[in-house]
Amino acid sequence: MSNELNLNGVGMTSQRTRDRLVQRLRDQGIMDERILDVVTSTPRHAFIDEALAHRAYEDIALPIGFNQTISQPYIVARMTEVLLGGGPLGRVLEIGTGSGYQAAVLAQLVDRVYTVERISGLLEKAVSRFRLLGLRNIQYKHADGGLGWPERGPYDGIIITASPRRIPDELIAQLTEGGRMVVPLGHGDQQQLTMITNSADGVISEVLEAVKFVPLMGGKA
Ligand code: SAH
Numbered sequence: 001m002s003n004e005l006n007l008n009g010v011g012m013t014s015q016r017t018r019d020r021l022v023q024r025l026r027d028q029g030i031m032d033e034r035i036l037d038v039v040t041s042t043p044r045h046a047f048i049d050e051a052l053a054h055r056a057y058e059d060i061a062l063p064i065g066f067n068q069t070i071s072q073p074y075i076v077a078r079m080t081e082v083l084l085g086g087g088p089l090g091r092v093l094e095i096g097t098g099s100g101y102q103a104a105v106l107a108q109l110v111d112r113v114y115t116v117e118r119i120s121g122l123l124e125k126a127v128s129r130f131r132l133l134g135l136r137n138i139q140y141k142h143a144d145g146g147l148g149w150p151e152r153g154p155y156d157g158i159i160i161t162a163s164p165r166r167i168p169d170e171l172i173a174q175l176t177e178g179g180r181m182v183v184p185l186g187h188g189d190q191q192q193l194t195m196i197t198n199s200a201d202g203v204i205s206e207v208l209e210a211v212k213f214v215p216l217m218g219g220k221a
Helices: 015-027 033-041 050-055 073-084 101-107 120-133
Strands: 062-065 068-070 091-095 112-117 138-142 155-160 175-187 190-199 202-211
Touching: 015 033, 015 073, 033 073, 033 101, 050 062, 062 120, 073 101, 073 155, 073 175, 073 190, 073 202, 091 101, 101 112, 101 120, 101 138, 112 120, 120 138
Parallel strands: 091 112, 091 155, 112 138, 155 175
Antiparallel strands: 062 068, 175 190, 190 202
């Protein structure tokens, strides 16, 4: 693990509550123990407004304001598992910081996370959570992430946590050779979690499962 969480001042729910969530992820087929460990140790309640914090360890998406949601833990674990499936990752780009939970999970499993969010009110809160938890390997930017963050690339992994209608070519260009992107492709009820690999022989796209994300906004959505 490349980062130890500072849990002082966060308050922790019972081990039993967190174990129940992890068991549910196992039941749904998440097998990577490193990811299950990180889900167990990451305080999801710290990424949600207090009024909803009592639901933080249920396997559901929850509202975070501005019409956005923190993703369901199963989806966070699944997307992380897909990204890590190709081997250890150095640099990972996330489009759609939202609450910061997915970035915080990734930061404990890869060297560096770069995350982009277009709503400053969400980004500010996420950044204060990274600070509170002592996560120092996350860089962030307030911007439309539709064009990625080319200045910091190329990336070994890219995760898009809002749904674009088509494969974003600008982002594929920011992958290393052999790099992977995981993206909920489509719109409305017609979204497929898709893994895109930038292989030496060309771009390979593999459909994984149906998902439901908020739309990726902006010119390229
Ligand atoms: N990864 C988040 C879930 C985010 S929900 C978490 O763990 O909580 C999707 C997020 O994508 C929202 O915060 C939304 O504002 C953001 N988003 C949508 N379109 C975007 C764009 N073009 N650029 C950057 N962020 C975008």
